Amino acid sequence: MARAFAKISFTPNVQAVQTEMGSRTAYRTAELGDTETVALSEFEQAFITERDSFYQATVSQSGWPYVQHRGGPAGFLKILDEQTIGYADFSGNRQYLSVGNLRGDDRVSLLLMDYPGRQRLKIWGRARVVNEGSEPELLAKLELADFRAPIERGIVIHVEAFDWNCPKYITPRYSQREVEALLVQTRQQQPATATPHVQAVLGNGALPLTISGIRQLSPRIRAYELRHSDDEPLPSYRAGAHLRVPIALPDGTITSRAYSLTDAPDERDCYHIAVLRIDEGEGGSSALHDGWQIGARLNVDAPDNYFSLHDDDRPALLIAGGIGITPIKAMTETLAARGTAFQLHYTGRTPQYMAFIKDLQRQFSDRCRFYFSQAQNPTRLDVSGLLANASTDTVFYVCGPTRLIDSVRQTARQLGIADDRVQFESFN
Ligand SMILES: Cc1cc2nc3c(=O)[nH]c(=O)nc-3n(C[C@H](O)[C@H](O)[C@H](O)COP(=O)(O)OP(=O)(O)OC[C@H]3O[C@@H](n4cnc5c(N)ncnc54)[C@H](O)[C@@H]3O)c2cc1C
The missing domain is CATH 2.40.30.10 (Translation factors)
Structure with a gap:
């Protein structure tokens, strides 16, 4: 499935630089196949509604990009549906650079930062201006309950692509x-x-x-x-x-x-x-x-390791319970980086109590499953089903509560899976 952001942003010049710098092979797969249907999941939607500012780039008539900082109360950038976001445009310095640019080119690029959480979301979209006269109901949806500044117009953006960035150089800052x-x-x-x-x-x-x-x-x-x-x-x-x-x-x-x-x-x-x-x-x-x-x-002392990941190409099935996600997350990222097939099954009480759940969902949504034992509609890990359906060369890794580790090991024995294919670490 081709990633929409790659289709938009990996232009021939960008591809040429990727080739020169040796990263083209890794990124090429992001462009193959039909383009994905773009829809903001609950993770992107929650991230967007928590923000109290973002940066927006528009394209001017002269071809110069123009980047504007927009701020407001948290949640001022609203989710209208899973492909549409929008915000109310309040009167400012009356230069009208972004709005003017949108007359000639409706493309926008947004950068949303979470500095304490060291995360950033990039959004590409097409924006249109909404007025009181033409679409009063839509404009009303962009209004902020406790913010009384006069609204001049609304900006509604149809999202064409989004991508999460690596957190490496984001310095944590706190409002x-x-x-x-x-x-x-x-x-x-x-x-x-x-x-x-x-x-x-x-x-x-x-x-x-x-x-x-x-x-x-x-x-x-x-x-x-x-x-x-x-x-x-x-x-x-x-x-x-x-x-x-x-x-x-x-x-x-x-x-x-x-x-x-x-x-x-x-x-x-x-x-x-x-x-x-x-x-x-x-x-x-x-x-x-x-x-x-x-x-x-x-x-x-230097790090020690009693829970090593295999080096060869055999697929991995990773099972984490609660804080047991810590070594499993490192394994997941390592397997993804080296292109080894894996599945992650992560169980906990509710998403709120489970570390790294958003990062994992964003990075590996197609290879992760989450289970919530204390959610309104609890979901449970089916250890027997998972192990029974895994290929005969799969290596299993489990870290979490003793009960979970014991269950995986016992089930593996019952299914005739050799002990050396079941690696585990207990924190107790
Ligand atoms: C190799 C290894 C890696 C570890 N990695 C992590 C990690 O990444 N993050 C982390 O938070 N802890 C991790 N632990 C556990 C950590 O070392 C401590 O045991 C833990 O922080 C509890 O310490 P404590 O002094 O508060 O309680 P302790 O007095 O040490 O333990 C109190 C009780 O809690 C039990 N216990 C320990 N860990 C847990 C747990 N996670 N859930 C429920 N009960 C527990 C203990 O067995 C004991 O019965 C790891 C342990 C080992 C051996």
């Missing part, structure tokens, strides 16, 4: 509203009497790391980005690896916990881990959530 929400969340999670125990440098390993980014992935899961403290390249690792990190408990003792590296090992400048806060137990994960701050330094 005042986002900082306030994070502060509220942090205050709720910290007992008023407990002072987080922060030390200058934790741990005795030979690898000095600095915490360079923190991101809330779900109500109880935080992602951490770690870089070499002296900006040196980090030791390489293979998908499935984990890092053992030092943690200061509230009583001052130093303990350590293992956390899987969540990204494909193609970047040598940072490691990513994601930590579920567990309030029972010895308190390692909650002390980490409370005590780890950007700029803090850790001395760790």
Whole structure:
């Protein structure tokens, strides 16, 4: 299935540069076959309605592109249906550059940024101007309930293509509203009497790391980005690896916990881990959530791996339960990058509690299935069906609750699948 964005944007000049730079083969497949039917899924729709700004490029009569920043209350860019978006155009500096450009060329290109989440969505479309006189009902749909600025017109965009970008060079930035929400969340999670125990440098390993980014992935899961403290390249690792990190408990003792590296090992400048806060137990994960701050330094050992991905071309069937998605995500990205066939089955309580679900859906929608045990209409993983229908050379990987791992291993044995084709990792 050809990706609509590739058909639009991979012009002969772009293709020539891809060829010169060696990326043409990888991108060529995106153009093959009939063009996909473009429809914004619930993920794109949710992303669009959360934005409070975006950039819009139009094409002027002279051929110059013109990029405009548009801002408003979150949700001012409205979803009209799965192929149409629109916004109200308020009176501004009266230059009318974008609206004027649309008279000659209706093509627009939008860039929507989520800086804290390090995600960006590109949209290509054809825009038209909607007036009070001609289409009052449509214009009314673009109005904002609590925003009383005078609307001059509406802009309605028929979406012809969209694409998600790689998050690599997006610096996390936070608006005042986002900082306030994070502060509220942090205050709720910290007992008023407990002072987080922060030390200058934790741990005795030979690898000095600095915490360079923190991101809330779900109500109880935080992602951490770690870089070499002296900006040196980090030791390489293979998908499935984990890092053992030092943690200061509230009583001052130093303990350590293992956390899987969540990204494909193609970047040598940072490691990513994601930590579920567990309030029972010895308190390692909650002390980490409370005590780890950007700029803090850790001395760790190089990553270790008890859950390695196979190197050959055999297909993989990956099963993740809850926070067990962490090594499985790195495996998924690695398999996709090297062109090995895989399927991912990811189960959790509800989408809200499942880390990386949007990223995975966006990147691998055709190869992922999600199951929600506590949704209004629960969906359940059929382990027997999955294993029984897999090809005889499939390698299985499972990470998650003990119950899930046991179920996969037992079912595999019943089906006569050799133990060495079933790889698993337990966090307990
Ligand atoms: C190789 C490896 C990789 C790991 N990767 C990750 C990771 O990517 N992200 C992550 O959040 N944790 C991961 N863990 C688990 C992590 O090391 C800690 O065990 C976890 O953070 C709990 O620590 P704690 O001190 O809060 O609780 P502990 O006192 O260590 O544990 C409390 C109780 O919770 C159980 N437990 C541990 N992990 C879980 C879990 N995920 N769900 C339910 N119960 C659990 C323990 O067995 C124990 O019974 C990994 C563990 C291993 C061995």
